[in-house]
Amino acid sequence: RKEVEQDPGPFNVPEGATVAFNCTYSNSASQSFFWYRQDCRKEPKLLMSVYSSGNEDGRFTAQLNRASQYISLLIRDSKLSDSATYLCVAARRGYQKVTFGTGTKLQVIP
Amino acid sequence: AAGVIQSPRHLIKEKRETATLKCYPIPRHDTVYWYQQGPGQDPQFLISFYEKMQSDKGSIPDRFSAQQFSDYHSELNMSSLELGDSALYFCASSSKAPGLAGVGSYEQYFGPGTRLTVT
Numbered sequence: 431r432k433e434v435e436q437d438p439g440p441f442n443v444p445e446g447a448t449v450a451f452n453c454t455y456s457n458s459a460s461q462s463f464f465w466y467r468q469d470c471r472k473e474p475k476l477l478m479s480v481y482s483s484g485n486e487d488g489r490f491t492a493q494l495n496r497a498s499q500y501i502s503l504l505i506r507d508s509k510l511s512d513s514a515t516y517l518c519v520a521a522r523r524g525y526q527k528v529t530f531g532t533g534t535k536l537q538v539i540p
Numbered sequence: 541a542a543g544v545i546q547s548p549r550h551l552i553k554e555k556r557e558t559a560t561l562k563c564y565p566i567p568r569h570d571t572v573y574w575y576q577q578g579p580g581q582d583p584q585f586l587i588s589f590y591e592k593m594q595s596d597k598g599s600i601p602d603r604f605s606a607q608q609f610s611d612y613h614s615e616l617n618m619s620s621l622e623l624g625d626s627a628l629y630f631c632a633s634s635s636k637a638p639g640l641a642g643v644g645s646y647e648q649y650f651g652p653g654t655r656l657t658v659t
Contacts, residue, residue: 464647472652473653475650528585529585531582532581532582
């Protein structure tokens with residue numbers, strides 16, 4: 431079992447739709463969490479960090495549930511430009527190693 | 541804003557040859573990470589350096605080695621290349637400055653990658 435797991439998708443959604451991704455992590459020592467997006471053959475780009483209280487950045491909302499060990503990302507009003515692979519990342523406090531999930535592919539359809 | 545720089549962007553080598561990939565982190569970032577991403581796979585952590593010392597080790601083959609220099613740039617040396625080493629190699633950097641959450645921030649910023657093809 432991978433340390434960070436995601437539904438690979440693809441999620442095909444129409445423009446304007448709301449879509450949610452979940453990610454589970456198995457290492458309870460994980461302390462910091464992030465969402466990255468990666469376009470085909472490009473580098474992962476940091477989308478947002480995930481804080482215990484949850485955080486929002488425009489159309490994107492991230493939530494952390496430590497008890498259930500999962501992280502979520504909600505995208506509202508999907509745009510064509512949101513089409514990408516979304517990578518969930520967990521990091522352990524005091525260490526510099528982070529673990530990536532396998533990614534969830536999103537395709538927004540006109 | 542300055543980003544992570546990697547060179548070369550593309551590299552073609554033959555089996556059993558050696559390759560050296562270079563990474564220049566964002567200014568004032570003190571930690572460098574190396575990742576390998578095969579086709580259709582997620583980035584696999586190889587190794588990281590903090591203040592020029594190896595800080596963590598992942599799935600890096602013994603044929604590979606890396607170091608971080610006094611100017612914080614890092615090099616990944618790959619020897620006895622195999623066909624399976626063909627992949628995108630990303631470098632990322634981060635700073636341990638406290639983030640909004642009041643804890644050390646491990647937000648990593650990635651370079652554009654080096655595409656290595658072994659023939």
